[in-house]
Amino acid sequence: MTLVSVPTNLLMMTAGLALMVLLSRNGSAEPVSEAIAMLEKGKTAERRQAVLTLARIGDQRAARPLAKAMHDADRMVRETSAQALWQVWHRSGDAEVDRRLQAGIDAMNRRALAEAVNIFSEVIAMAPDFAEGYNKRATVYYMQERYEESLEDCDKTLGLNPIHFGALSGSGLVYLGLRNPVKALELFKRAIAVNPNMPSVQQNIEDLTRYLRDQTT
Numbered sequence: 001m002t003l004v005s006v007p008t009n010l011l012m013m014t015a016g017l018a019l020m021v022l023l024s025r026n027g028s029a030e031p032v033s034e035a036i037a038m039l040e041k042g043k044t045a046e047r048r049q050a051v052l053t054l055a056r057i058g059d060q061r062a063a064r065p066l067a068k069a070m071h072d073a074d075r076m077v078r079e080t081s082a083q084a085l086w087q088v089w090h091r092s093g094d095a096e097v098d099r100r101l102q103a104g105i106d107a108m109n110r111r112a113l114a115e116a117v118n119i120f121s122e123v124i125a126m127a128p129d130f131a132e133g134y135n136k137r138a139t140v141y142y143m144q145e146r147y148e149e150s151l152e153d154c155d156k157t158l159g160l161n162p163i164h165f166g167a168l169s170g171s172g173l174v175y176l177g178l179r180n181p182v183k184a185l186e187l188f189k190r191a192i193a194v195n196p197n198m199p200s201v202q203q204n205i206e207d208l209t210r211y212l213r214d215q216t217t
Contacts (some may be wrong), residue, residue, distance in 0.1 A: 001170020
């Protein structure tokens, strides 16, 4: 559910260079496959380049490698992999679906929440197997304090995309809204296991662990 902002200008400036490097090495290689291979087996600088390329052009094939890269030894690879994964998740493979998704995000950012719900519902109707439509609607429902509906959409998101750390951490926030700290802690721990690069989620885990411990003493 949580929307992670991406340093778009950085990705745009460097991804083009990264892509040229990839293609110059193997002009006949399909760039997404080549970037995935470099992410999995390359040296540090190559893995950094690969992540930037996948942020720019990666499709669903890149999701699992990027999820693994969020545990990379290199901090830059870890953090940019999480950002790149959001970029990949926003690509349905249908330009019109993606256009409507962005329209919904724009409405959400304007706090036009009813409009955003309607648009994300359109996205879901157009592409019922596209996890991000449910995830974005879950975010708006949470903003409206419609917690049960938000949780339902988080569950649908995770049914389609089990490694969606945004939906996992978002579910934790929903359970906090429902005053269920035990379940919230469980979801936050699941989220951080997928993506350890979320300081706010780690802080939630520490705060809830301390709170629940204090309740039993």
